Amino acid sequence: MSTLLRLATAGSVDDGKSTLVGRLLHDCKAILADQIAHVQHVSSTRGAGDFDFALLTDGLRAEREQGITIDVAYRYFATDKRSFILADCPGHVQYTRNTVTGASTADVVIILVDARHGVLEQTRRHLAVAGLLRVPHVVLAVNKIDLVNYDEAVFKAIAKDVVDLADQLGISDVKAIPVSALAGDNVVDRSTRTSWYDGPTLLEFLENADGRDDISSQPLRFPVQYVIRPQTDDEYRDYRGYAGTVAAGKVSAGDEVIVLPAGRRTTVAGVDRAVVSPSSSAVADAGTAVAGQAVTIRLADNLDVARGSVIVAADSSPGTRRELVATVAWLSDRPLTVGARVLIKHTTTTAQAIVTRIGGALDLDTLGVIDATELNLNDIGKVQLKVAAPLAADPYSSNAITGSFLLIDAHDGWTLAAGMIDDVEGEPL
Incomplete structure (x- = not known):
């Protein structure tokens, strides 16, 4: 416990x-x-x-x-x-x-x-x-x-x-x-x-x-938040690391991983954490990191990795999706309709998206799904989204971090909805 x-x-x-x-x-x-x-x-x-x-x-x-x-x-x-x-x-x-x-x-x-x-x-x-x-x-x-x-x-x-x-x-x-x-x-x-x-x-x-449940036992998911490439310190001139928080699983040097969305396979060269002292800042090899820990991962190969990339276990990759079926809690005063253009914030990726379908809303009296052409404030409903960039997404039932997202108004930055990604086949509300 x-x-x-x-x-x-x-x-x-x-x-x-x-x-x-x-x-x-x-x-x-x-x-x-x-x-x-x-x-x-x-x-x-x-x-x-x-x-x-x-x-x-x-x-x-x-x-x-x-x-x-x-x-x-x-x-x-x-x-x-x-x-x-x-x-x-x-x-x-x-x-x-x-x-x-x-x-x-x-x-x-x-x-x-x-x-x-x-x-x-x-x-x-x-x-x-x-x-x-x-x-x-x-x-x-x-x-x-x-x-x-x-x-x-x-x-x-x-x-x-x-x-x-x-x-x-x-x-x-x-x-x-x-x-x-x-x-x-x-x-x-x-x-x-x-x-x-x-x-x-x-x-x-x-x-x-x-x-x-302890998500350290799940397959590795590591959304890249920042690319670290020091330019002034001679000791770290050739250093290239990818900083972020382990969203699931654990990672150690020698692990085989895949970098999404590119799909390139490589090996983890090291897992570093920052060491800050009054006189200097340095890095130390942490050996292994588990879910919830913020670290920097070094890779054996020089790949094109940027913020929004996700490093995943090679034997359990979620692949990428450009279309999502999800359940959303609509949080905006303005109704959501088919054709609406929004921003989707998924882990460290922000991309444009369009609503291609509204599959119904939850009736709070019967707890059944009723037909709906739009979602209003506080509605819980099923939607289908088409995303401009491929997302390394899991179903929410498998991973609450890589399976969730926010919908954001592209004009004023307000949060419009909280979303949970369904299984590939889709799930009932």
């Missing part, structure tokens, strides 16, 4: 996400005394009682003034068992793009449901996002259980509804926990008022949850 867990919260407006996160941080003793004093002062000023836990995560002044979460608030905390990076995502429909951002790297997504209201449209949308991003674990926090008198039947009915939805979306691991963020029931400490619940508290679940 990894000692670091990345988690994100999601849910509808006023379901209590920020309060839950604030309670979690407070009861884990992850809040400094001066922060507690400040929250107590602001809570009193706003007439929010002795302590408004939501203020511990709504860090932006505009958020505090409005009493809502409008951006992803990242917090870092630790217990005796492990460390956490937490993304508190907004619940408003217009900020769904922020939820996609927060959940994209999460090991666990905590989806809150108000026990009084049950499953809402945003619940369905956030479950769909978690399914598309293949988040390993989903926690259903049935919040405000105190406001329904800790009714077991209410909890079980909501849990069944969410599990049924999760099954349709291909989410296999859903854990339902009855909580009251305001009162602290089953957040860190077990509640005596839910004697009918014998599962873990939220913190117990998080401390024991597995992270994402």
Whole structure:
């Protein structure tokens, strides 16, 4: 089990996400005394009682003034068992793009449901996002259980509804926990008022949850970010290295690799890391690098390698594609239509692309695919793209880094969509 867990919260407006996160941080003793004093002062000023836990995560002044979460608030905390990076995502429909951002790297997504209201449209949308991003674990926090008198039947009915939805979306691991963020029931400490619940508290679940699969065992994928060719230092005058971060697998000197999109085969001559001292900067042979490490690779042959090239394992090359079938979360106010010209950002490559087909959109009521001629804000749909440059792309199901992309407006640089590449044959939504 990894000692670091990345988690994100999601849910509808006023379901209590920020309060839950604030309670979690407070009861884990992850809040400094001066922060507690400040929250107590602001809570009193706003007439929010002795302590408004939501203020511990709504860090932006505009958020505090409005009493809502409008951006992803990242917090870092630790217990005796492990460390956490937490993304508190907004619940408003217009900020769904922020939820996609927060959940994209999460090991666990905590989806809150108000026990009084049950499953809402945003619940369905956030479950769909978690399914598309293949988040390993989903926690259903049935919040405000105190406001329904800790009714077991209410909890079980909501849990069944969410599990049924999760099954349709291909989410296999859903854990339902009855909580009251305001009162602290089953957040860190077990509640005596839910004697009918014998599962873990939220913190117990998080401390024991597995992270994402180790991608170090997957085939090598190394997108080249920068070509290093020193021109002034005599010692490194002939040095040529390709810098980047290992996206999957591992790489060592002597490995046979292929450089895409050219398709040229060669051997790794060395794997270097920077060594910086007060007196000099140099490189040292790292021997081997694994997924997540930033290094510089030297090749045995002098090939035409540039930013956007991808160095891959010779025995497991994804090849290149100029046409992609993908599922996208559309994040722009302007509808996406067939014929739209966009920029696609895939690993370290940015290229022109055109939308050649819209294959349908996800109906959040039935979770089926409906015909669509365009995608509107927050729609999740199937598209086909034709790309001007060949991309070394994997299906998202195989590799989340080389299988994902962004669509960008070529005129103003705004992010339009987050995309997940389907298998070659295409997959249902």
